[in-house]
Amino acid sequence: NKRKESAMIVSQEYIGADIYSMWIQTEEIASLAVPGQFISMYTKDGSKLLPRPISLCEIDRDRKLIRVVYRVTGEGTGTEQFSELIKGDWIDILGPLGNGFPLDKAEGKKAMLIGGGIGVPPMLELAKQLDTEKVLVMGYRDEQFLADEFSICGNFYVATEDGSAGTKGNVMDAIAANDLSADIIYACGPAPMLRAIKQYAEEKNIVCYVSMEERMACGIGACLACVCKSREIDSHSHVHNKRVCKDGPVFLSTEVEI
Numbered sequence: 562n563k564r565k566e567s568a569m570i571v572s573q574e575y576i577g578a579d580i581y582s583m584w585i586q587t588e589e590i591a592s593l594a595v596p597g598q599f600i601s602m603y604t605k606d607g608s609k610l611l612p613r614p615i616s617l618c619e620i621d622r623d624r625k626l627i628r629v630v631y632r633v634t635g636e637g638t639g640t641e642q643f644s645e646l647i648k649g650d651w652i653d654i655l656g657p658l659g660n661g662f663p664l665d666k667a668e669g670k671k672a673m674l675i676g677g678g679i680g681v682p683p684m685l686e687l688a689k690q691l692d693t694e695k696v697l698v699m700g701y702r703d704e705q706f707l708a709d710e711f712s713i714c715g716n717f718y719v720a721t722e723d724g725s726a727g728t729k730g731n732v733m734d735a736i737a738a739n740d741l742s743a744d745i746i747y748a749c750g751p752a753p754m755l756r757a758i759k760q761y762a763e764e765k766n767i768v769c770y771v772s773m774e775e776r777m778a779c780g781i782g783a784c785l786a787c788v789c790k791s792r793e794i795d796s797h798s799h800v801h802n803k804r805v806c807k808d809g810p811v812f813l814s815t816e817v818e819i
């Protein structure tokens with residue numbers, strides 16, 4: 562169900578902390594996408610053949626638009642190239658990729674959405690689509706982004722490493738400081754954060770889905786660059802590895818080793 566499209570950039574905006582927000586006009590990708598899925602974005606430069614996996618931050622099905630919010634990781638990178646594109650420019654994208662968050666599991670439950678760093682953007686569309694009681698906990702290094710948009714989606718808590726806003730520390734510190742609880746957790750962020758959340762959820766017996774932002778190459782399940790260890794053992798006692806790009810990026814926390 563994925564498409565390769567040459568898509569037009571509708572807007573590009575710098576939103577702070579080396580982060581850019583881009584709206585892209587798609588033909589079909591927006592209508593096929595669900596929260597937690599991602600697209601592969603291609604650079605123009607032939608020496609950078611590998612596409613960059615970037616999560617969908619918002620999906621506007623009616624207008625067939627998708628929004629990506631991404632960090633420029635350094636000079637001469639593919640993400641720097643994306644940040645230089647302006648309204649009316651074109652970009653090759655492939656998607657939607659990956660499985661996405663299961664929304665139905667939260668029905669009638671209190672959900673906690675946790676994002677850290679560049680794991681924050683995909684939680685926005687999830688927050689918009691989850692029609693249940695929810696608490697949102699986002700962790701930033703310093704400068705916050707998307708905060709206004711989260712604060713209208715539910716009870717919103719912030720952690721910053723430098724203490725400039727919310728709880729000083731990480732998302733687990735914000736959960737403890739505010740005595741937050743939930744029946745189901747959805748999380749996306751760096752591995753140490755997901756590891757801590759997985760442990761917390763298992764101790765408290767909370768169903769927990771984690772979205773892993775593993776390094777990827779092909780993005781479509783063909784090269785095995787992105788495998789992670791799963792708890793599944795096959796009939797020959799071999800650990801069954803999972804491809805983050807195709808089997809994930811969203812997994813039940815008990816299913817994978819982080």
Ligand code: FAD
Pocket residue numbers: 599611612613614615616617630631632633634635637638639640641679682683773774775776777778810
């Ligand atoms: P370069 O140094 O030019 O990249 C070189 C190569 O390494 C490229 O092929 C690149 O894809 C790969 N690479 C480098 N770092 C990473 C990384 N951390 N993860 C995966 N591949 C990497 N970032 C955001 O800012 N916003 C998002 O919404 C977002 N969603 C993601 C969703 C998924 C499923 C994954 C796997 C990653 C996501 N990332 C996101 C991370 C993003 O893909 C990397 O920051 C980006 O690929 C780095 O590319 P570059 O051009 O800046 O760096």
Ligand code: FES
Pocket residue numbers: 776777778779780781782783784785786787788804805806807
């Ligand atoms: Fe190639 Fe996942 S990136 S299999």
